Amino acid sequence: MEKPGGGGVNQARIRQGPSRGYVLVITGAGISAESGIPTFRGDDGYWTIGSVNYRPEELGTLRKFQEVPWDIWRWYLHRRQVCEKAMPNPAHHRLVEWESRWGERFHLVTQNVDGLHRQAGQRNLFESHGNLQMMRCSQHCLPRTWPIPSSAKVGCGDLELKTLLACPNCGAAARPHLLWFDESYNEEHYRWSSAQNIARKAGLVVTIGTSGVATLPSRLSSLAKSCGAVLVDINPEQNPLSRQAQASGGAHLACGAGEGLERLEKILQG
Numbered sequence: 001m002e003k004p005g006g007g008g009v010n011q012a013r014i015r016q017g018p019s020r021g022y023v024l025v026i027t028g029a030g031i032s033a034e035s036g037i038p039t040f041r042g043d044d045g046y047w048t049i050g051s052v053n054y055r056p057e058e059l060g061t062l063r064k065f066q067e068v069p070w071d072i073w074r075w076y077l078h079r080r081q082v083c084e085k086a087m088p089n090p091a092h093h094r095l096v097e098w099e100s101r102w103g104e105r106f107h108l109v110t111q112n113v114d115g116l117h118r119q120a121g122q123r124n125l126f127e128s129h130g131n132l133q134m135m136r137c138s139q140h141c142l143p144r145t146w147p148i149p150s151s152a153k154v155g156c157g158d159l160e161l162k163t164l165l166a167c168p169n170c171g172a173a174a175r176p177h178l179l180w181f182d183e184s185y186n187e188e189h190y191r192w193s194s195a196q197n198i199a200r201k202a203g204l205v206v207t208i209g210t211s212g213v214a215t216l217p218s219r220l221s222s223l224a225k226s227c228g229a230v231l232v233d234i235n236p237e238q239n240p241l242s243r244q245a246q247a248s249g250g251a252h253l254a255c256g257a258g259e260g261l262e263r264l265e266k267i268l269q270g
């Protein structure tokens, strides 16, 4: 963790990052916590509350979807309804400003499926775990995704959901456009190869609000670090990502997303 007053932060090294390569930001549930969306593993997290009755590996798997598609759909429709009430917060807006500043040299990879980065106006964005607003054919007959109709709600019956959530091409059930626990990252849906290529060319990598339990943030950060990037982690808690950031000569800013980005902005501006 950095010392009070920023004494432990290597400001000069962080400031040089953007001139050495891409600026890559990787976000997790913590950035949306400030918009009121629960994280996954916090005290009020999706995988914590209710986990006596529902285990994540059951709800978030292709296997379970194939068994009870409409129950699984209802879980995601519930989460979509939670996200629809949320608005982007100052941290999301700050990242849109960074995109305007650095243009094509700025990249954002998010694990969040809430769509808040897009809603804030982010354009150069990889949604590496998908998007709760979108669905695709469960039988892969079409490569594209399309929006989930707003009339599909948790309270709909199975038959209604079956009609609303059918593939327009082949009539099979559509599935949420999300990466499940028993599936792998890929380029086609989640831009995984592209994200790794960006990490290799990064000069500064900023991870925000992620526990690092999913493989993506640690893999991309490690890859970038091995290619010479400096890492900064913004998270009120310490975890392997914050330790790796310190080991890269960067910093762990031990605070929330909004405050952390404000502090990083000051460091970058010198």
Ligand code: APR
Binding pocket: 027, 028, 029, 030, 031, 033, 034, 039, 040, 041, 042, 045, 111, 112, 129, 208, 209, 210, 211, 212, 213, 214, 234, 235, 236, 237, 239, 255, 256, 257, 258
């Ligand atoms: N600002 C920044 N970080 C915060 C804040 C905040 N205001 N509040 C909490 N955090 C941090 C927590 O300390 C924690 O490290 O956000 C992190 C959230 O961790 P997780 O709940 O594990 O979420 P995430 O890392 O995004 O999970 C990754 O796992 O099952 C999945 O698919 C799901 O995309 C998700 C993936």
